[in-house]
Amino acid sequence: MIVARLELEERALESVLGRTSPVLKLGIAFGWLIALAFTYDVRPPAVIALAALVAGVTLGRVSAGRLAAGLAPLWLMALGIGLFNALFSGSNTAPGAVIVLALGPLHVSAAGVAAGVGLAARVVAIAAVGVVFAQTTDATALADALVVQAHAPERFAYGALAAYQAVPRLAEQLVTLRQARRIRGLRSTWHPRMLVGLLVLAIRHGDRLALAMDARGFGSGTRSRYRDVRWSVLDAWVLAGAAVVLALAVLVSRL
Numbered sequence: 001m002i003v004a005r006l007e008l009e010e011r012a013l014e015s016v017l018g019r020t021s022p023v024l025k026l027g028i029a030f031g032w033l034i035a036l037a038f039t040y041d042v043r044p045p046a047v048i049a050l051a052a053l054v055a056g057v058t059l060g061r062v063s064a065g066r067l068a069a070g071l072a073p074l075w076l077m078a079l080g081i082g083l084f085n086a087l088f089s090g091s092n093t094a095p096g097a098v099i100v101l102a103l104g105p106l107h108v109s110a111a112g113v114a115a116g117v118g119l120a121a122r123v124v125a126i127a128a129v130g131v132v133f134a135q136t137t138d139a140t141a142l143a144d145a146l147v148v149q150a151h152a153p154e155r156f157a158y159g160a161l162a163a164y165q166a167v168p169r170l171a172e173q174l175v176t177l178r179q180a181r182r183i184r185g186l187r188s189t190w191h192p193r194m195l196v197g198l199l200v201l202a203i204r205h206g207d208r209l210a211l212a213m214d215a216r217g218f219g220s221g222t223r224s225r226y227r228d229v230r231w232s233v234l235d236a237w238v239l240a241g242a243a244v245v246l247a248l249a250v251l252v253s254r255l
Helices: 022-036 043-058 064-087 110-135 139-148 154-183 192-215 233-254
Strands: 099-103 106-109
Touching: 022 043, 022 110, 022 139, 022 233, 043 064, 043 110, 043 233, 064 106, 064 110, 106 110, 139 154, 154 192
Parallel strands: none
Antiparallel strands: 099 106
16 A cells, blocks of 8 residues: 555635645644643534534635545544543542443443543544644645744754655655565565665665755755745634634633
8 A cells, every 4th residue: 555645635725724824724723732631521622623624614625525534544543542541541440430331340430431532522623623734734835834934944844844745755665665575576565674675765865855955055044935925914814713713612611
């Protein structure tokens, strides 16, 4: 199986969220996720997840099918995490705990179920925000915005971009290594030697990338920019909307 980047839809990149500053969207995502870390209630994550999905479909113009495809494995992970924490929560053995399910020696309390559901809801919210961000943000635009607007080091921003773009290349090289083993009459299934070969190829690619960045003067001083990244009125409106969603999530948790 080959790992490949999922190409973004043109309409998503030209949408309201697509034209919003990637740095601002990243800051909003971190702000929402930090707020979720201080609550075990299921309602704030539900509000944020619903707001992210609605914004992705309406403001981001991302099709529901693409959102569902991106969220499916993450939601299964959320279900597993919530179930595990509900079954093995420390509150299940607390004195006076209200037991709602007994499976032999394993007892599940109401507090344990609440904790598991709350944690699963937070994972769902994180997955929803992350998928919408990924579907409406071009990786190159994100690197440019990090350098210009967030003043991140160029070597870090563009190095991370190059590493992201190298993942499909490494996947293709892994397929090539497996085919080479098959031609030599060896088993094409997973083998530790394939990992060594892939590591050598990754080191060579990183070395060529470092030389190319040095040749172009990354990190050597002031540079001209190919793309002019600026803050806009649209960014202010998106930030205001994100603040309203966060305030609503906090208000719901206090009802």
